[in-house]
Amino acid sequence: MIDFSLTPEQQTLQKKAREFAQSEIAPIANKIDSSNDSKLVPWEFCKDMFGKGTELGFTSLLLPQEYGGWGKKCIDLTLVLEELGVADVSIAASYFNLTAAMSLLIAKTGTEEQRKRILSHVSSGEPHLFSAAESEPGVASSDFFCPKPDPNIGMKTFAKRDGDAYLINGNKAALITNSGVADAYFIMARTALDQPMQESTSMFYVPADTPGLSFGDKTEIIGWKASHHAALYLDNVRVPAENLLGQEGQAGELLMVLPEVAIGLAASFVGLARAAYEYALDYAKQRVSWGSPLIEHQAVALKLADMMVDTQSARLMVWDAAHAAEDNPQFAATVKAPAAKTFAVDVAIKNAQKAVEILGGYGVTKESQAGKFLNDAWIGYSCDFARDMLRLGLVNSM
Ligand SMILES: Cc1cc2nc3c(=O)[nH]c(=O)nc-3n(C[C@H](O)[C@H](O)[C@H](O)COP(=O)(O)OP(=O)(O)OC[C@H]3O[C@@H](n4cnc5c(N)ncnc54)[C@H](O)[C@@H]3O)c2cc1C
Known part of the structure; x- marks a missing residue:
């Protein structure tokens, strides 16, 4: 029999998320929404709140306990995110959902060394904001789904193998969520431009302070006022080979488990x-x-x-x-x-x-x-x- 009732633990989690959303998120969202300052950087208002949400486990709910997570199930995350979304969908999606999902990607697909290194902040409860960059200017992001094996279709950002590292060059679109405010980036790049993107798109973990990484000004959008979106530029960004996630050319496979x-x-x-x-x-x-x-x-x-x-x-x-x-x-x-x-x-x-x-x-x-x-x-x-x-x-x- 299918049981839709929530366990007492789930009800407690839901209540905790609701209280957090109403007391911490709603006032910030109201302040940002009612501001007419186009230069306002929402992250400055959201940083402390995100830290408190991190402490409550909202970005590490699904991570295994051995990496400092809560070992919860996806249903638990949906209970939390619905409550956060009631207060403000952009904060729920851009800060909490994105960070929780990319942390989970590491837990699910990373090597043991990557899990220990990249998720090391989780055990200490230190807030860590993530960003993921696929879209590029002048390239339809929908190309990602194109079944044609044509090397000319798809993203152009290129990661060239250089000894024990990759040198990445390219531009990512102005809509990249958390671009310029995140602590680390999950960047998709082609590792061969003469092969179809389905076989040549790789994903790299790139900390924000990596030389050659820079960011555009905040992009104004019609809604989601509390989140931050900007372009991301890669100029000879040197990424150690141990920051390649999964196999070279297999970024699509990673998303299949996420x-x-x-x-x-x-x-x-x-x-x-x-x-x-x-x-x-x-x-x-x-x-x-x-x-x-x-x-x-x-x-x-x-x-x-x-x-x-x-x-x-x-x-x-x-x-x-x-x-x-x-x-x-x-x-x-x-x-x-x-x-x-x-x-x-x-x-x-x-x-x-x-x-x-x-x-x-x-x-x-x-x-x-x-x-x-x-x-x-x-x-x-x-x-x-x-x-x-x-x-x-x-x-x-x-
Ligand atoms: C708020 C926000 C945050 C975002 N954050 C990120 C981020 O963090 N990282 C990131 O990489 N990207 C991000 N994006 C970009 C987003 O992923 C793309 O905008 C989205 O995938 C659509 O791609 P596009 O804009 O290039 O539209 P296109 O691919 O150009 O598509 C335009 C329209 O044409 C239709 N279309 C295109 N191709 C076909 C086809 N073959 N058949 C039928 N219809 C088609 C589409 O459905 C769409 O309606 C964000 C976008 C927004 C709005």
């Missing part, structure tokens, strides 16, 4: 969908029209009912994907996780739209949260690969 990235994002968007629902529900109970609260008008009540049902459906898909991640990571990575992420983002967008409608004119003012929900939700269409590419991938796996 459904947690998309599942964590999906959980964060369920949080956003829930926030939009709860915000609109609250307003509909207060606002009076024709002498009654809005919620007593069926046209409004039915919208709220749909928001609640859709949120619950998205959550169940996320939980289902999280269970698959334990038993069959590859199936989760190719089917369950992209399906859950696509659905959760769609629900977040729909709920945000309905919230704008229910709040009437107030919904489009900056003072209300509804516009923020909508701007934040749209980002889900393209962060961590375009929505349609994920959907086409689902069709191909049928």
Whole structure:
């Protein structure tokens, strides 16, 4: 029998995440969202909060205990990320989900030496922010899914073997999350430009202070105001060969065992969908029209009912994907996780739209949260690969 009830430990974890999200994340997100300063560096506001979240284990939940982690399951991470996403989806996704997922990548695919070295900060509880760079200017990131074995298709950043190291040269796109503020980078580069990218894309671990690594100015985007995105430049960046993750040319294989990235994002968007629902529900109970609260008008009540049902459906898909991640990571990575992420983002967008409608004119003012929900939700269409590419991938796996 399938049991959807949470254990007492999971309920405690969920409560801890909810309290943290409301007391630590929500005030920061409000401050950043209401600022008109385009030069504001959100990370400066988020650093301490991220440190506290790290101490609570939110970036190391899934790591084995022998590396200082909590040895929890993917479902536990989704409980945390939904709560963080209620307070702010960009903080949940960019800081916590990304760092948790890349730490897990090391635990799952690193050599014993890499695990001990790269995850050494975990045991001490020291916050360590990660970034992952695949996208490049002038190259469609959707090329990553292209089945054609054409060496001219795909990223151009090149890692040339040079003795016991690689020399990496190239540029990464202006949207790279945490570029310029992270402690270390997971950089994808081609190790042969005359071979198809499917066989020549490798992943490297590159600490932020590596000479030759530099970063662009913060990129302004329409939502996700609390996260930091910028270009990343590699000019003869010398990376020791022991920082190659997995086998040379096999970066795609690494991602096949990491459904947690998309599942964590999906959980964060369920949080956003829930926030939009709860915000609109609250307003509909207060606002009076024709002498009654809005919620007593069926046209409004039915919208709220749909928001609640859709949120619950998205959550169940996320939980289902999280269970698959334990038993069959590859199936989760190719089917369950992209399906859950696509659905959760769609629900977040729909709920945000309905919230704008229910709040009437107030919904489009900056003072209300509804516009923020909508701007934040749209980002889900393209962060961590375009929505349609994920959907086409689902069709191909049928
Ligand atoms: C907030 C945010 C954070 C991001 N963070 C990172 C990061 O940390 N690291 C990183 O590497 N990248 C990051 N990205 C980049 C992101 O991964 C890409 O934007 C995404 O994969 C889409 O790629 P693209 O923008 O090149 O669009 P394109 O690949 O150019 O696609 C444009 C449109 O065309 C469609 N399309 C393209 N090819 C096909 C096809 N063959 N068939 C059908 N439709 C197609 C797509 O679905 C899409 O709608 C981030 C993006 C955002 C918005």
